[in-house]
Amino acid sequence: MSDDTRTTGRTRKRKAGAFDVRTFIAALIGLYGVILLLTGLFGTSEADLAKADGLNVNLWTGLGMLVFAAAFQAWAVLRPVRVPVPDDQPASEAP
Amino acid sequence: MDEALRLDANWVDYLLVALYFGFVLGIGLAARRQVSTSLDFFLSGRSLPAWVTGLAFVSANLGAVEIVGMSANGANYGIATMHYFWVGAVPAMLFLAIVMMPFYYGSKVRSVPEFMRRRFGTGAHLVNAVSFAVAQLLIAGINLFLLATVVEVLLGWSLIVSLVVAAAVVLTYTALGGLSAAIYNEVLQFFVIVAALLPLTLVGLHKVGGWDGLTQAVTESPGGAEQLSSWPGTALTGFDSPVLSVVGIVLGLGFVLSFGYWTTNFVEVQRAMAADSMASAQSTPVIGAFPKMFIPFIVVIPGMIAGVLVTEIATEKAAGGEPAYNDSLLYLIRDLLPNGMLGVAIAGLLASFMAGMAANISAFNTVFSYDLWQQYVKKDEPDEYYTRVGRLATVGATVIAIGTAGIASSYSNIMDYLQTLFGFFNAPLFATFILGMFWKRMTATAGWVGLVAGTGSAIGVWVLSGDVLGVIGLSGQGAAFVAAGVAFAVDIVVSVAVSLVTTPRRYDDLRGLVWSLTPKETFRDEDAETLPWWRQPTKMAAIALVMVIGLNLLFL
Numbered sequence: 001m002s003d004d005t006r007t008t009g010r011t012r013k014r015k016a017g018a019f020d021v022r023t024f025i026a027a028l029i030g031l032y033g034v035i036l037l038l039t040g041l042f043g044t045s046e047a048d049l050a051k052a053d054g055l056n057v058n059l060w061t062g063l064g065m066l067v068f069a070a071a072f073q074a075w076a077v078l079r080p081v082r083v084p085v086p087d088d089q090p091a092s093e094a095p
Numbered sequence: 096m097d098e099a100l101r102l103d104a105n106w107v108d109y110l111l112v113a114l115y116f117g118f119v120l121g122i123g124l125a126a127r128r129q130v131s132t133s134l135d136f137f138l139s140g141r142s143l144p145a146w147v148t149g150l151a152f153v154s155a156n157l158g159a160v161e162i163v164g165m166s167a168n169g170a171n172y173g174i175a176t177m178h179y180f181w182v183g184a185v186p187a188m189l190f191l192a193i194v195m196m197p198f199y200y201g202s203k204v205r206s207v208p209e210f211m212r213r214r215f216g217t218g219a220h221l222v223n224a225v226s227f228a229v230a231q232l233l234i235a236g237i238n239l240f241l242l243a244t245v246v247e248v249l250l251g252w253s254l255i256v257s258l259v260v261a262a263a264v265v266l267t268y269t270a271l272g273g274l275s276a277a278i279y280n281e282v283l284q285f286f287v288i289v290a291a292l293l294p295l296t297l298v299g300l301h302k303v304g305g306w307d308g309l310t311q312a313v314t315e316s317p318g319g320a321e322q323l324s325s326w327p328g329t330a331l332t333g334f335d336s337p338v339l340s341v342v343g344i345v346l347g348l349g350f351v352l353s354f355g356y357w358t359t360n361f362v363e364v365q366r367a368m369a370a371d372s373m374a375s376a377q378s379t380p381v382i383g384a385f386p387k388m389f390i391p392f393i394v395v396i397p398g399m400i401a402g403v404l405v406t407e408i409a410t411e412k413a414a415g416g417e418p419a420y421n422d423s424l425l426y427l428i429r430d431l432l433p434n435g436m437l438g439v440a441i442a443g444l445l446a447s448f449m450a451g452m453a454a455n456i457s458a459f460n461t462v463f464s465y466d467l468w469q470q471y472v473k474k475d476e477p478d479e480y481y482t483r484v485g486r487l488a489t490v491g492a493t494v495i496a497i498g499t500a501g502i503a504s505s506y507s508n509i510m511d512y513l514q515t516l517f518g519f520f521n522a523p524l525f526a527t528f529i530l531g532m533f534w535k536r537m538t539a540t541a542g543w544v545g546l547v548a549g550t551g552s553a554i555g556v557w558v559l560s561g562d563v564l565g566v567i568g569l570s571g572q573g574a575a576f577v578a579a580g581v582a583f584a585v586d587i588v589v590s591v592a593v594s595l596v597t598t599p600r601r602y603d604d605l606r607g608l609v610w611s612l613t614p615k616e617t618f619r620d621e622d623a624e625t626l627p628w629w630r631q632p633t634k635m636a637a638i639a640l641v642m643v644i645g646l647n648l649l650f651l
Binding site for chain 2: 021024027028029031032035036044048051055057060065
């Protein structure tokens with residue numbers, strides 16, 4: 001994710017690198033997953049379980065988030081966003 | 096607001112919320128640094144895959160209004176709320192992609208009011224820009240009010256203190272995040288909201304005894320089994336006759352209100368306008384349509400669960416009172432989620448409300464500085480001057496939003512209020528656009544007279560309805576549907592009449608703005624034919640249409 005510039009012979013393109021929003025999403029959801037998983041394993045009281053009829057919400061959500069984050073990061077690594085190198089780009093258009 | 100409603104957040108929850116804000120700022124800073132290292136941010140924005148712009152398109156609309164309003168509607172009316180997605184939003188998004196986008200993109204305008212100015216001149220432009228700016232301030236007020244509600248519930252501050260603090264936070268966030276990071280943050284926001292609402296829905300379903308348990312509980316509730324079918328939706332519209340109710344939903348909500356909203360709202364359309372080709376511009380709303388179809392399952396269903404599971408709402412509903420439907424989700428979060436997941440839920444809600452308000456405020460800015468101030472007040476000033484005007488407008492808009500938040504707080508179901516507003520502004524706008532795009536004879540005078548007459552008549556219907564005077568026996572969202580329908584019809588009739596007695600514009604000036612005067616090559620994207628089928632907007636739109644028709648038949 002840090003190899004920013006990459007030039008191939010004919011069409012000069014570069015990876016979007018850390019700018020790939022998928023990396024940000026995977027990182028945030030992954031962190032959430034870890035925190036929820038730990039909370040689910042070590043910080044779950046009987047009252048918490050009773051709230052949701054015995055379901056350990058944090059544990060399962062945490063696991064789900066980790067799976068999602070891994071899949072998203074895998075997608076970002078396998079199919080990186082390629083950005084054409086700007087040569088003759090017009091200035092930004094948003095006012 | 097019920098004093099008893101408090102969420103007991105602990106340090107884990109605050110950590111999760113803080114992490115979210117850290118990422119928001121991180122994206123903003125990364126975006127800013129990238130600009131200075133020669134890769135133009137907007138270039139990378141324009142070369143992003145279509146799924147990103149498509150999600151940003153949906154996300155820009157996934158504000159408090161959508162999440163709180165639609166779950167409130169779910170608790171109040173049940174499955175009929177799905178109409179907002181399957182009759183309302185999705186068909187309108189597909190229509191925008193296939194029919195309207197070629198005009199917007201092909202004419203190279205940068206804002207919706209700008210299209211108005213080029214088609215009809217300054218009269219209609221002024222009306223459009225002013226009404227859009229006013230609508231944004233009112234809607235920003237709704238978002239701010241809901242944001243303050245969460246802060247109040249979380250920290251126990253009074254509503255007015257929460258309002259001022261929440262406004263200050265949004266102001267800082269808008270200034271720091273900036274416009275450049277908006278699209279990335281909207282995509283991130285989408286996933287955080289799903290991460291908050293999907294588990295909530297699943298836990299809720301578990302608690303209520305699965306889908307069967309929910310249907311049973313809803314059948315036994317005061318709303319009865321009627322709340323489990325989407326048609327005819329008489330409770331939603333407030334019409335006694337089922338036939339009229341269906342007509343009201345299809346024409347009022349589906350055609351006029353939703354088409355008006357999705358096809359002329361600058362906040363939405365802007366995202367597709369910034370695409371790199373006609374094919375991507377058209378793809379943006381089409382791709383957005385797919386997640387949009389399934390959002391009601393994690394918004395409306397939790398609302399329905401809250402309607403039967405949350406004591407405060409269920410008992411009040413059974414007693415025939417007016418429960419605080421707007422708080423449905425907050426109650427459900429309090430009842431079901433343990434610390435940890437609670438933090439994710441709070442982060443999701445805050446994300447949604449702040450981004451919603453930030454979108455309103457920044458859209459207001461753009462239109463105020465460029466379409467109003469530069470066009471009509473001070474023309475040829477240097478660029479920095481207008482940037483400064485924009486900054487001041489941001490502060491002004493935030494202060495005004497605190498005031499309009501007060502108006503929003505007086506409605507028990509925020510959706511009633513919002514649909515009323517949309518009827519005033521969007522329905523006539525849609526009529527003028529569609530007529531102007533397909534009828535070259537329509538004149539500049541007809542442009543603004545039609546808009547004023549349409550908005551005027553919608554306000555007239557609202558005043559006569561149950562909400563104010565009660566002369567017409569209608570209230571709630573049915574009144575909004577009728578007002579929108581009347582506004583649309585009045586706008587069309589007045590525009591045609593005025594056009595026939597005034598001089599049309601020179602047809603040469605309307606090239607690219609009117610269907611029959613535009614060479615068809617302008618609308619065609621040569622590259623589109625070489626793309627694989629799943630990247631061609633028309634084919635994907637057809638698939639989306641089939642899917643949404645299927646969903647509509649699911650809850651007959």
